[in-house]
Amino acid sequence: xxxxxxxxxxxxxxxxxxxxxxxxxxxxxxxxxxxxxxxxxxxxxxxxxxxxxxxxxxxxxxxxxxxxxxxxxxxxxxxxxxxxxxxxxxxxxxxxxxxxxxxxxxxxxxxxxxxxxxxxxxxxxxxxxxxxxxxxxxxxxxxxxxxxxxxxxxxxxxxxxxxxxxxxxxxxxxxxxxxxxxxxxxxxxxxxx
Amino acid sequence: xxxxxxxxxxxxxxxxxxxxxxxxxxxxxxxxxxxxxxxxxxxxxxxxxxxxxxxxxxxxxxxxxxxxxxxxxxxxxxxxxxxxxxxxxxxxxxxxxxxxxxxxxxxxxxxxxxxxxxxxxxxxxxxxxxxxxxxxxxxxxxxxxxxxxxxxxxxxxxxxxxxxxxxxxxxxxxxxxxxxxxxxxxxxxxxxx
Amino acid sequence: xxxxxxxxxxxxxxxxxxxxxxxxxxxxxxxxxxxxxxxxxxxxxxxxxxxxxxxxxxxxxxxxxxxxxxxxxxxxxxxxxxxxxxxxxxxxxxxxxxxxxxxxxxxxxxxxxxxxxxxxxxxxxxxxxxxxxxxxxxxxxxxxxxxxxxxxxxxxxxxxxxxxxxxxxxxxxxxxxxxxxxxxxxxxxxxxx
Amino acid sequence: xxxxxxxxxxxxxxxxxxxxxxxxxxxxxxxxxxxxxxxxxxxxxxxxxxxxxxxxxxxxxxxxxxxxxxxxxxxxxxxxxxxxxxxxxxxxxxxxxxxxxxxxxxxxxxxxxxxxxxxxxxxxxxxxxxxxxxxxxxxxxxxxxxxxxxxxxxxxxxxxxxxxxxxxxxxxxxxxxxxxxxxxxxxxxxxxx
DNA sequence: AATGAATGAGGGTTCATTCAT
DNA sequence: GATGAATGAACCCTCATTCAT
Numbered sequence: 001x002x003x004x005x006x007x008x009x010x011x012x013x014x015x016x017x018x019x020x021x022x023x024x025x026x027x028x029x030x031x032x033x034x035x036x037x038x039x040x041x042x043x044x045x046x047x048x049x050x051x052x053x054x055x056x057x058x059x060x061x062x063x064x065x066x067x068x069x070x071x072x073x074x075x076x077x078x079x080x081x082x083x084x085x086x087x088x089x090x091x092x093x094x095x096x097x098x099x100x101x102x103x104x105x106x107x108x109x110x111x112x113x114x115x116x117x118x119x120x121x122x123x124x125x126x127x128x129x130x131x132x133x134x135x136x137x138x139x140x141x142x143x144x145x146x147x148x149x150x151x152x153x154x155x156x157x158x159x160x161x162x163x164x165x166x167x168x169x170x171x172x173x174x175x176x177x178x179x180x181x182x183x184x185x186x187x188x189x190x191x192x193x
Numbered sequence: 194x195x196x197x198x199x200x201x202x203x204x205x206x207x208x209x210x211x212x213x214x215x216x217x218x219x220x221x222x223x224x225x226x227x228x229x230x231x232x233x234x235x236x237x238x239x240x241x242x243x244x245x246x247x248x249x250x251x252x253x254x255x256x257x258x259x260x261x262x263x264x265x266x267x268x269x270x271x272x273x274x275x276x277x278x279x280x281x282x283x284x285x286x287x288x289x290x291x292x293x294x295x296x297x298x299x300x301x302x303x304x305x306x307x308x309x310x311x312x313x314x315x316x317x318x319x320x321x322x323x324x325x326x327x328x329x330x331x332x333x334x335x336x337x338x339x340x341x342x343x344x345x346x347x348x349x350x351x352x353x354x355x356x357x358x359x360x361x362x363x364x365x366x367x368x369x370x371x372x373x374x375x376x377x378x379x380x381x382x383x384x385x386x
Numbered sequence: 387x388x389x390x391x392x393x394x395x396x397x398x399x400x401x402x403x404x405x406x407x408x409x410x411x412x413x414x415x416x417x418x419x420x421x422x423x424x425x426x427x428x429x430x431x432x433x434x435x436x437x438x439x440x441x442x443x444x445x446x447x448x449x450x451x452x453x454x455x456x457x458x459x460x461x462x463x464x465x466x467x468x469x470x471x472x473x474x475x476x477x478x479x480x481x482x483x484x485x486x487x488x489x490x491x492x493x494x495x496x497x498x499x500x501x502x503x504x505x506x507x508x509x510x511x512x513x514x515x516x517x518x519x520x521x522x523x524x525x526x527x528x529x530x531x532x533x534x535x536x537x538x539x540x541x542x543x544x545x546x547x548x549x550x551x552x553x554x555x556x557x558x559x560x561x562x563x564x565x566x567x568x569x570x571x572x573x574x575x576x577x578x579x
Numbered sequence: 580x581x582x583x584x585x586x587x588x589x590x591x592x593x594x595x596x597x598x599x600x601x602x603x604x605x606x607x608x609x610x611x612x613x614x615x616x617x618x619x620x621x622x623x624x625x626x627x628x629x630x631x632x633x634x635x636x637x638x639x640x641x642x643x644x645x646x647x648x649x650x651x652x653x654x655x656x657x658x659x660x661x662x663x664x665x666x667x668x669x670x671x672x673x674x675x676x677x678x679x680x681x682x683x684x685x686x687x688x689x690x691x692x693x694x695x696x697x698x699x700x701x702x703x704x705x706x707x708x709x710x711x712x713x714x715x716x717x718x719x720x721x722x723x724x725x726x727x728x729x730x731x732x733x734x735x736x737x738x739x740x741x742x743x744x745x746x747x748x749x750x751x752x753x754x755x756x757x758x759x760x761x762x763x764x765x766x767x768x769x770x771x772x
Numbered sequence: 773a774a775t776g777a778a779t780g781a782g783g784g785t786t787c788a789t790t791c792a793t
Numbered sequence: 794g795a796t797g798a799a800t801g802a803a804c805c806c807t808c809a810t811t812c813a814t
Contacts, residue, residue, distance in 0.1 A: 008800075024217045028784065038800045043785065045798090190379035199773080221809065231775040233812085242809065336788095392777075408686030410603045414805065424779045429806065431777090488686070577763035585794080607788065617796040619791085622795095630790065 079137030272330030465523030658716030
């Protein structure tokens with residue numbers, strides 16, 4: 001454990017380069033050069049180019065998770081506010097998780113089984129959160145109760161995931177944010193009593 | 194114009210292979226072999242690998258457009274129904290436009306300027322459609338009129354685009370469809386009077 | 387079939403280089419350079435470095451076989467003479483099949499299953515030849531008949547294979563030839579009446 | 580001299596791995612890991628990968644030598660018996676000296692001058708032994724005396740070396756032993772009066 | 773229109789070796 | 794004595810692209 005300074009450095013550099021140029025167009029050689037390390041050093045710390053990419057994505061997901069936990073654990077926020085805050089934060093965090101985003105493509109789904117695993121795990125985690133917030137909202141009489149709660153939750157998650165779309169598109173975050181409030185109002189109104 | 198049978202064949206084969214393996218992992222050689230043509234033939238009909246991919250994506254977008262036009266031009270559908278039908282069809286068509294989907298990634302945006310052009314054009318086209326349907330809905334008193342119509346439209350497009358997200362993810366279409374109705378109700382309710 | 391001139395050229399060059407430097411120390415790049423061809427060309431004609439090596443070894447074995455057939459099919463030679471001539475020729479041919487020789491090593495046996503196949507096939511072929519010559523010798527009353535003919539044949543093959551040993555060693559052919567006659571006499575006397 | 584326990588350990592592990600995978604396919608890293616030592620430790624005790632291999636081969640040759648000396652120094656064995664016992668033992672010992680065997684290849688001869696030295700020395704040692712046994716045999720009137728003694732000896736060594744061949748081949752020792760007796764008889768008969 | 777042999781610029785990966793601790 | 798992080802020179806192999814036929 002002496003110093004994984006090098007490992008961390010490589011990870012950071014790789015994250016930036018993958019984000020800018022994508023997985024295929026980024027060369028191990030470039031990463032090494034940018035980190036002012038020998039190519040061999042990259043391979044000392046990571047088995048593979050793929051392995052390095054995995055590490056980068058995992059890192060991003062952890063950042064997202066801990067960012068969201070801050071909001072989830074805030075007891076002062078009432079359900080409608082918390083949901084809005086959650087989605088807002090989520091949007092912001094995802095906007096920076098560029099590498100995780102790139103993971104959506106066919107190429108990754110087909111070839112990197114592991115990505116599927118990581119995504120799944122993250123989605124389950126998120127499902128639990130949404131469920132909690134909505135259930136709280138119903139219990140506290142903010143939202144319309146429904147026989148089919150799970151469906152409602154599913155739909156919500158879907159929309160929420162849907163929001164990833166615009167993010168991943170070119171204009172993305174910048175253009176999205178201003179109108180986000182309108183969007184939220186539509187959704188909240190849509191599920192409210 | 195004698196026979197662009199070969200060209201068409203290559204296009205079809207390429208579409209399938211790009212869809213299955215993605216742009217990078219698909220080789221010109223493999224495409225040629227699958228089409229039982231010589232590698233040189235591919236280059237006779239398409240300047241580039243990129244050029245071939247462009248053709249494939251353009252093809253897909255054209256399919257989407259003509260599919261949607263059928264609904265847009267149906268005078269019997271009232272705004273709320275038409276919007277719902279439009280979104281439903283859109284979902285279905287996009288689900289099959291795998292190559293267009295793959296276009297979302299950073300790598301494409303950064304490196305294939307042309308894609309941006311194609312996307313933009315398609316999005317504008319779609320914007321006009323949505324605007325028409327919503328304006329019609331307001332005029333016919335189905336939807337709440339708003340000072341800020343453009344924002345509403347933008348938001349709608351956003352959600353609509355949002356729906357692409359789940360599609361692109363692994364489970365995709367199959368799992369999405371059943372709950373689509375709930376989703377639509379929330380949205381329609383959200384923008385209704 | 388236009389011109390496998392290039393393929394043949396590469397094969398020849400590779401054969402020489404593998405012979406001189408061995409499989410591992412020979413670089414595809416060097417082979418290509420020596421043949422004044424592009425590295426890619428080597429890979430156009432041969433899947434692999436291994437594949438190229440296989441082709442080289444196969445070639446050598448074919449040369450050996452056709453060389454030996456000349457003697458085997460010569461009806462004028464009487465058994466003792468034919469055996470001697472056969473072994474002599476075999477020695478000479480093997481001396482030039484350097485790459486086939488190198489195949490003996492653990493490394494090859496462990497990792498190149500195919501080599502085992504090629505060897506086996508060749509050894510069977512050779513077994514049949516020896517058997518024929520000895521049986522002829524017995525029938526024509528030159529050699530001692532034995533109850534256990536197969537064992538005798540096996541032993542002979544063994545010795546014969548044994549002769550590969552010195553060949554593979556450094557001094558090899560040069561030093562071996564002069565004394566070969568003595569050797570033969572010992573063997574022939576050993577199995578004669 | 581405190582503890583060359585580590586050195587010995589590395590040597591043993593290296594011997595096994597070289598034997599199983601060959602010189603090239605065996606990595607210093609793997610050796611170190613198998614010995615549960617750091618890679619640096621290997622380099623503390625041996626200058627080179629080559630140096631380590633040398634040590635391994637030397638070890639094997641010493642084992643062979645001392646094994647054969649037991650037979651050579653046995654005064655009770657008469658020449659024909661002793662030769663047979665010697666060859667038998669030699670075969671058995673060589674069968675286990677896998678790394679020494681691998682030394683036969685072109686690659687080693689070309690590039691590892693040192694191997695040539697080690698081989699030469701061993702062969703000389705062996706030449707002396709054979710000479711002694713045969714001369715004894717002639718003196719004691721077991722074998723045919725010949726004007727050209729050196730040639731006879733050379734031939735014998737050659738056959739004897741020849742026996743290495745089958746050994747190095749795949750089936751090797753197992754299949755060889757049963758017929759060894761026949762072989763010996765042929766040879767002994769071949770040089771007897 | 774079509775072919776397929778030939779090219780060569782990369783890019784990922786391996787591994788013996790060094791060296792500060 | 795021992796460690797293990799770091800190095801960088803090689804090396805194999807891929808693949809888009811060209812071109813003579």
